[in-house]
Amino acid sequence: MTGASAAFAAGDAVRVRRAFPIGHVRAPFYIRGKAGTVERYCGEFGNPEERSVMQEDGPPIGLYRVRFRQAEVWPDYRGRPEDSIDIEIYANWLERA
Amino acid sequence: MHDGHDHAHPLRPDRDEHPGYYQVMATALRELLLEKNVFTAEELRRQMEKMDERGxxxxxxxxxxxxxxxxxxxxxxxxxxxxxxxxxxxxxxxxxxxxxxxxxxxxxxxxxxxxxxxxxxxxxxxxxxxxxxxxxxxxxxxxxxxxxxxxxxxxxxxxxxxxxxxxxxxxxxxxxxxxxxxxxxxxxxxxxxxxxxxxxxxxxxx
CATH class of the missing domain: 3.90.330.10 (Nitrile hydratase alpha /Thiocyanate hydrolase gamma)
Structure with missing residues (x-):
């Protein structure tokens, strides 16, 4: 995953993988399958999915803050069209949109 | 009851007698760390005090x-x-x-x-x-x-x-x-x- 960690730059269009593995995952359910824009690259960190099962020696993976339009996240969203949500997503959950 | 009031306030029950699983594990971990001199009771107390001072x-x-x-x-x-x-x-x-x-x-x-x-x-x-x-x-x-x-x-x-x-x-x-x-x-x-x-x-x- 090391090569993938710098895979995206601010402004890139990305989509969160729509997957439902069991275990400790820090990509919230509500954002899976949704498309957004990279706000910033946050650096490399230990993979929480591995660390949660005591595997501490895996390669670090990239972490991104991704901005989503609320109207994209919730089809029945009742706020303003310009409302947004920023979420930290690990690289292994992101694909180019 | 307050003086002059006729209502009772509900009491939060003491739960000290029956610690749950995680409380028992936390206590066991703390006791082991102290016993193995990873840190002292005074260091632990000071760290808790420091954490509580943040606000x-x-x-x-x-x-x-x-x-x-x-x-x-x-x-x-x-x-x-x-x-x-x-x-x-x-x-x-x-x-x-x-x-x-x-x-x-x-x-x-x-x-x-x-x-x-x-x-x-x-x-x-x-x-x-x-x-x-x-x-x-x-x-x-x-x-x-x-x-x-x-x-x-x-x-x-x-x-x-x-x-x-x-x-x-x-x-x-x-x-x-x-x-x-x-x-x-x-x-x-x-x-x-x-x-x-x-x-x-x-x-x-x-």
């Missing part, structure tokens, strides 16, 4: 300085931890991101997965921050949640929610309230509440 007054100092000093605000928004260190506020390894409220943008912080919170600057999170209700609804209907807190966001202001799902921690830099221009930093800090730095409220009026 919204630290965040309020940072916000007040940003209100009083535009150059500091620029540095704070660019590198939160470094700017806090300038003030002598040690936030340890916290990767702090400061979110600036502007007339066209209001920021709100939540952790939908658990209770991630900028403890180094705000202390322990309030109970409602950890509640399923807040965590579920802050992302889903933030404007309705804000209204329940008594905070009405004008239509021309976008609401941006920040879900602290991983390694970064967030604090809101509220807008300085009108009429606060001549105040010194201590007086400014008194206007900054915990809830304003989470984003569910606005600072007090001077």
């Amino acid at each position: 919204p007054h630290l965040g309020a100092r940072v916000v007040a300085r940003a209100w009083a000093d535009a150059a500091f605000k620029t540095r704070l928004l660019a590198d939160g931890p470094a700017a806090c260190r300038e003030l002598g506020v040690d936030i340890g390894p916290t990767r702090l991101v400061v979110l600036e409220n502007r007339p066209e943008l209001h920021n709100l912080v939540v952790c939908t997965l658990c209770s991630c919170y900028p403890r180094a600057l705000l202390g322990l999170p309030p109970d409602w921050y950890k509640s399923v209700n807040y965590r579920r609804r802050a992302v889903r209907e933030p404007r309705a949640v804000l209204e329940e807190f008594g905070t009405r966001i004008p239509d021309g202001t976008a609401v941006r929610v920040h879900d602290s799902t991983a390694e970064l921690r967030y604090i809101v830099l509220p807008m300085r309230p009108a009429g606060a221009e001549g105040l010194d930093e201590a007086a400014l800090a008194a206007l900054v509440t915990r809830d304003a730095m989470i984003g569910v409220a606005l600072p007090k009026a001077p």
Whole structure:
């Protein structure tokens, strides 16, 4: 995953993988399958999915803050069209949109 | 019962006699660490005291300085931890991101997965921050949640929610309230509440 960690730059269009593995995952359910824009690259960190099962020696993976339009996240969203949500997503959950 | 009142207040039951699984595990871990001299009881007590001393007054100092000093605000928004260190506020390894409220943008912080919170600057999170209700609804209907807190966001202001799902921690830099221009930093800090730095409220009026 090391090569993938710098895979995206601010402004890139990305989509969160729509997957439902069991275990400790820090990509919230509500954002899976949704498309957004990279706000910033946050650096490399230990993979929480591995660390949660005591595997501490895996390669670090990239972490991104991704901005989503609320109207994209919730089809029945009742706020303003310009409302947004920023979420930290690990690289292994992101694909180019 | 209070004198002159005829109602009884419910008592919270003592739960000390029947610790749960995790309390037993935590106690066992603490006893082992002490027994193996990893740290002393005094060091443990001091660390707990230090953690309990952290609270919204630290965040309020940072916000007040940003209100009083535009150059500091620029540095704070660019590198939160470094700017806090300038003030002598040690936030340890916290990767702090400061979110600036502007007339066209209001920021709100939540952790939908658990209770991630900028403890180094705000202390322990309030109970409602950890509640399923807040965590579920802050992302889903933030404007309705804000209204329940008594905070009405004008239509021309976008609401941006920040879900602290991983390694970064967030604090809101509220807008300085009108009429606060001549105040010194201590007086400014008194206007900054915990809830304003989470984003569910606005600072007090001077």
